[in-house]
Amino acid sequence: MTHKTSHRGLVVVAIMATMAMIAIEATIVSTAMPQIAAQLGQINLYSWVFSSFLLTQTATTVIFGKLADIYGRKPVLLLGIALFLLASILAGFAWSMPSMIAFRLLQGIGAGALQPVAMTVVADLFPGSQRGKVQGYLASVWALSAVVGPLLGSIIIHNLPWAWIFWINVPVGLLAALCFILFLHEEKRPRVVSIDVLGAAFFAVSISALMIALTEVEAGFSNSTVAAFVIFLFSLVAFIWQERRVDAPMVAPDLWLRRPIAFANLAVFFASMAIMGLTTFLPMYVQTVLNQSPLVAGFALTMLLFGWPCGATIASRQFTRFGLRPIMIVGSLFIPVGTCLLVLLTPSSSPVLAATGSLIMGFGMGLLNISALILTQESVSASDRGSATASNVFSRNLGSTLGAAVLGAVLTYGLSHANNGQAITPEQLRALLNGTGMALGSGEEIRLALQHALHATFIVMMLIAVLIVPACLSVPHLKTSEAEPKNA
Template identity: 60%
Template sequence: MSAKGSNRALVIAAVMASMAMIAIEATIVATAMPQIAAELGDINLYSWTFSSFLLAQTATTIIFGRLADIYGRKPVLLVGIAIFLVGTIFAGFAQSMHMLIAFRLLQGLGAGAIQPVAMTVVADLYPLHERGKVQGYLASVWAVSAVVGPLAGSIIVDAVSWSWVFWVNIPVGILAAAGFIVFLREDFQSRDEKVDVMGAVLFSIAVGALMIGLTNIEQASATYIITAGAVFLAALGLFIWQEIRTTHPMLSLDLWLRRPIASSNMVTFIAGMAMMGLTTFLPIYIQTVLNRSALVAGLALSAMLLGWPAAATFAARSFHKIGIRPLMITGSVFVPLGCSLFLSLTPASSPLVAAAGSLIVGVGMGLTSISALMLIQASAGRTERGSATASNIFSRNLGSTLGASLFGAVLNYGLLHSTGGSSVTAGQLQDLLNRSTEIASAVAPIRAALQDSLHLTFGAMVLIACLTVVAGVFVPSLRPAPEGGASVEPGQ
């Protein structure tokens, strides 16, 4: 496979446009969802508008990565963009929460193809030593989207119909597709290889059951969770059996078990858990315990989005001098270091302390994410690169989902066993966030309970984050190879 003849600059512009669709989708929709839910009703389904997207994306990322290795990057990318745009168009016309969830799931399917395959195209176009600047561009897309998305979402819901929070992505998607059609040239011969449809179906069922169980573990009944767990274990067992017996498996166990890929994905998985704890619970601490506005909470959290692209750009440009393994280990140290600052927070603390912790975690995430991606792509041949890249995205998504469930459970345990002996209800927490409770004597016990509970959650984050250092130690070294490439050192 080769991308010779492609206009690299314009292809990268198309890659950035396609990545921007996914990046801004999360932030712009999150801003508009309260108004959308108020209009459509069924507020109890609110979280599923986000969960359906993540579930579909996570369950199909590996599948589309594999298809890109079999049929080429371009057709899979175009199919992914088409699916995403169809879901986007109909999401804007949704007349109920059930319809919106279904179309968000369709968007997730498209995202499952776009994100891993677009990143694989970058690896096809640029040798490892030239990817630094490009990876910096891609990292900046996520940072800009994090800032622009909420602002655009608030303007749209105030000025026009909420449908436009979805429809603004349509011209971006069309431009991205046109860029790939016109400028991406692939010298690719489809492999005479039967697609492992049964493996893909079983994998999707297994991941879907796991994600549903994790997403609803706090609210669902024991029977619901046990059923989801049983479906997951059964589908996983059948999937492994199918992959062992088939000639062309959907998921190559040999690829996933290679030390560079396995260790990098483990770092990504654990770091994704810690990051989700930060993005979910730090804003709550700032708004409730520190009694600051949502804007202040958002600015403190956005410090992570400054550190991430800056560190990612540094890592991508300097790995050939410093080495990927030292960068990975350094990043894995920064993650628990930043999380540990949250343990020092008190009701009298400045939000700047929280922002400093976010910034440090962002630096750690930037170093580890880019180092992991480059090591994984360098450890896989061209015919495996799509699957290898997809495995890294899958690991982060799964880690984020597990992190949200785990830390949510820790917080709930803390709220139910607060120091004062009286539990904090969801209604009290909602009133505090909405500033509905202003009487000092009523607010003080709630804030005290949240202080204890969130500190317990931050402590769990630090413990999980420390595991990134342990996983980073197992990452092998990378040495320069002829023609600017790279290879894992022998015996690694």
């Protein structure tokens, strides 16, 4: 990467716009989806509007990271923006739930190209000692988008056709693409590498099958769940066989198994599982068990989004002084401490305790994620940086998906064995969330049963969070580069 001819400031602005486009998409769609589903019908497919995006994003992240190493960052970024914007335009014209899911699948492919490659560009343009500050800006973009997204979605859905939920991406994406075209300059890449198409196909099939299985298993084992697991296992074996026999594998085992990368990604994987539990179940606990308003529940979760950029900012400013590994270890200690506070919650607890746990977990994530990403990038040469960055993003996405499945299964089990052996029905839970449970006469019993089920979920979250500590302790010490990045 010839950073001397690239306008770094404007490229960073384009990267932040790209990240905001992906980040806001998640929250803005979740806000508007109830109204969209009411118009399109087939409510049974509701969850797949979200799962389909995450499925293709996770399955293609590693593939695009490798392609960025072969063909350069700029072509992959522009391809990702084109796919994302095309899918956004088509989603606005969706005429049914299956068509919406199809366009979300395409949108996820675009996001799979954008997220890891944009982070790789930051590593190309800035030395390790400066990179943390820029990554801190990107973390702030994600946090701000999580707050702005629901508000923006609510404004659009009440004042404009719902199609604008997706079309709002178009001007942002076009502006980012223009900045990349004008201000991001790369050297010509003379590398001639045969692309491992078969390996990429096996990888995409295996990860897609795993994601489908994890999504379906929350509702219990069925024939489709078992079939997805079988396809995952067969395609995974075929993928490993393919990668061992080709000269230029799509996913190089020697890169993924390097000690710094392997343990940094493992730490991020466990952390993402724990955070998924927090974002999914803490608002439910505050609203139902603590009997607080949705506003208070939202505030408790928002503390995560306050702590995260604070931790990221501190990590970005201090890792050159203390080192990446020590900051990762400190971050790994904060996350289980936060989960301990959630385990201590009782029906008589103050929502301040829940908010404090959320704040501490967010702060730990800010310290851990930035340090793990920079350490991963510093562990490889510039020619493998896209693949290494993609492995970090992949670990986050897979951890989030597995966390939702595992913790969702714990909650389902708890609800089915609570209330003196009588399972709590979805209708009873919905009535409690809507505030009508007490009127039905059994609200207090359901609330107590839900407290036991969520308490078990928080205990499992804590056990997962504890695993982050040995993963970080296993990361070797690595000195960050002070010099400007060399041309890739």
